[in-house]
Amino acid sequence: MxxxxxxxxxxxxxxxxxxxxxxxxxxxxxRKTRSPLNQLVLSLFCHVTSVRRATRALRELKRHFADWNEVRVSHPVEVASVLSSAMWAQEGAERLVWMLRELYDAHNRTNLDFLGELTPTQARSCLKRLPMVRRDLADEVLLLSLGVPVxxxxxxxxxxxxxxxxxxxxxxxxxxxxxxxxxxxxxxxxxxxxxxxxxxxxxxxxxxxxxxxxxxxxxxxxxx
Ligand code: SF4
Missing domain, CATH: 1.10.1670.10 (Helix-hairpin-Helix base-excision DNA repair enzymes (C-terminal))
Known part of the structure; x- marks a missing residue:
């Protein structure tokens, strides 16, 4: 120590x-502020690859799929093929599809725009109920998308x-x-x-x- x-x-x-x-x-x-869901996806990727590769992967996803709902109903292997041929892409795609499915099951939607209407504490709790979203990941969304100084x-x-x-x-x-x-x-x-x-x-x-x-x-x- x-x-x-x-x-x-x-x-x-x-x-x-x-x-x-x-x-x-x-x-x-x-900087351009991303929607809460776009930011959450980017943050998920940033934890498995570099910030630069994660940003490029988000751009590629948006180019290949009409919206997040289309990603949700796609097979993770197909999503991974859009992200990269590197090892992290498979893990990133599986996490993403799982998270989108859980979001849809919980809120019947594939966006997180409603977080802007909640207090930071409520928004953090809501994010933490999604799979693999720990406090630090939720706080990334609060900081970078919702402008909360955390x-x-x-x-x-x-x-x-x-x-x-x-x-x-x-x-x-x-x-x-x-x-x-x-x-x-x-x-x-x-x-x-x-x-x-x-x-x-x-x-x-x-x-x-x-x-x-x-x-x-x-x-x-x-x-x-
Ligand atoms: S990686 Fe950097 S911060 Fe971490 S122990 Fe080594 S020198 Fe220190």
Whole structure:
């Protein structure tokens, strides 16, 4: 477990993260807001591949299928063939079709536009009732689609932040989520989220982190 760092060092580490996130993804101030369902699909893909590939996959789906209902009634193998020939596509397609079927069964529709009429807490609960939608994934939709200032904290984000000395433990708890949110300006939440999707999930791995591919390795005491 990395040592706890001083408040001054934490601030420096947090500033460095923001700098790297903005350098890679921009400030995202004028980004196009996606509908809640489009965002949820993109977020699902971002957890199995890179943000860049996930964005391309969403674009391809929208080009090949008339709407989400057509995806829902399609076989996952057909959906996967539209996404990519890579391994992640099969997993992504299965998750997507399952989620759309459950959404349809629960709400008799294949959109989530009604979330905009709910409070953030209600919207999060509604999203969490869908299969594989954990709190952090629901929070991604709240942040990126509904404009709620919340910083999602996945298990991978908590692990990376703990290794960087920003958190005392690596659990994705609500307490740790709040601690992290206090360290950053709300305006940076979207860029940070994308940064964590790319590096916390795919580089700062639980057993064998790929520190030689990590942009913040120089200031990470847990890194190899
Ligand atoms: S240097 Fe290694 S341990 Fe540290 S944050 Fe990067 S990947 Fe994780």
């Amino acid at each position: 990395p040592r706890v760092i001083s408040q001054k060092e934490r601030k420096k580490q947090a500033d460095k993260l923001v700098q790297l996130a903005i350098r890679k993804h921009g400030e995202l101030k004028n 910083l999602p904290c996945s298990a991978a984000t908590a692990r990376m932040c703990c290794r960087l000395g920003l958190l005392k433990d690596d659990r994705p708890t609500v307490k740790n989520q709040r601690r992290l949110a206090k360290m950053f300006d709300e305006a940076c939440f979207a860029s940070l989220l994308l940064f964590f999707c790319d590096y916390a999930e795919k580089v700062c791995l639980p057993d064998e982190p790929l520190c030689n591919r990590c942009p913040i390795a120089r200031t990470c005491r847990a890194g190899k």
